[in-house]
Amino acid sequence: AQTVTQSQPEMSVQEAETVTLSCTYDTSESDYYLFWYKQPPSRQMILVIRQEAYKQQNATENRFSVNFQKAAKSFSLKISDSQLGDAAMYFCAYRSANAGGTSYGKLTFGQGTILTVHP
Amino acid sequence: DTGVSQDPRHKITKRGQNVTFRCDPISEHNRLYWYRQTLGQGPEFLTYFQNEAQLEKSRLLSDRFSAERPKGSFSTLEIQRTEQGDSAMYLCASSWDRGEQYFGPGTRLTVT
Numbered sequence: 001a002q003t004v005t006q007s008q009p010e011m012s013v014q015e016a017e018t019v020t021l022s023c024t025y026d027t028s029e030s031d032y033y034l035f036w037y038k039q040p041p042s043r044q045m046i047l048v049i050r051q052e053a054y055k056q057q058n059a060t061e062n063r064f065s066v067n068f069q070k071a072a073k074s075f076s077l078k079i080s081d082s083q084l085g086d087a088a089m090y091f092c093a094y095r096s097a098n099a100g101g102t103s104y105g106k107l108t109f110g111q112g113t114i115l116t117v118h119p
Numbered sequence: 120d121t122g123v124s125q126d127p128r129h130k131i132t133k134r135g136q137n138v139t140f141r142c143d144p145i146s147e148h149n150r151l152y153w154y155r156q157t158l159g160q161g162p163e164f165l166t167y168f169q170n171e172a173q174l175e176k177s178r179l180l181s182d183r184f185s186a187e188r189p190k191g192s193f194s195t196l197e198i199q200r201t202e203q204g205d206s207a208m209y210l211c212a213s214s215w216d217r218g219e220q221y222f223g224p225g226t227r228l229t230v231t
Contacts, residue, residue: 110161
């Protein structure tokens with residue numbers, strides 16, 4: 001079974017600075033997707049960024065970028081120019097890309113990292 | 120479209136009672152997922168539907184839990200004989216095939 005581990009329960013950053021959130025995962029599959037989701041307090045979860053495992057190029061979405069190291073099974077999120085609105089719980093998640101795979105369709109989440117942004 | 124909606128947003132019930140939650144997905148989405156999230160943890164997969172067919176169920180989904188998606192539109196999740204350990208946020212998400220999953224606001228269940 002696939003597992004996702006976020007080893008940083010809490011992180012903090014000063015406004016306008018850069019912060020990196022860590023994620024490692026374990027899988028025997030070669031084809032999969034990785035995601036970072038943001039869950040603001042009392043608000044619904046939204047997708048921040050997505051990475052396909054077959055792509056070597058790291059995904060980027062405006063101020064958000066990832067460092068995907070497939071061999072190391074590492075998938076970190078970098079937030080540049082942090083803003084107060086970035087404060088939230090961030091979840092790393094895995095999804096199989098193989099039809100019939102054990103987690104096909106469903107997301108497997110890590111434990112989450114609470115990000116605090118200081119003004 | 121207003122996104123995924125869930126009803127109720129909060130539910131307080133006494134141990135042993137039955138509860139039912141509803142999820143309305145984004146209208147054109149054929150897949151619907153249920154997850155459970157306990158405080159300070161990541162969501163855990165419970166079950167998912169493609170149209171009206173329930174294609175996968177987690178071992179977390181005990182016999183007291185049942186989910187339906189009649190006509191492939193809205194879905195209900197029922198918990199019978201609730202226990203204190205059932206207290207959690209129940210999240211629903213929908214997607215078109217393997218596309219992005221859009222989450223609803225969740226139903227927070229408290230079992231007293």
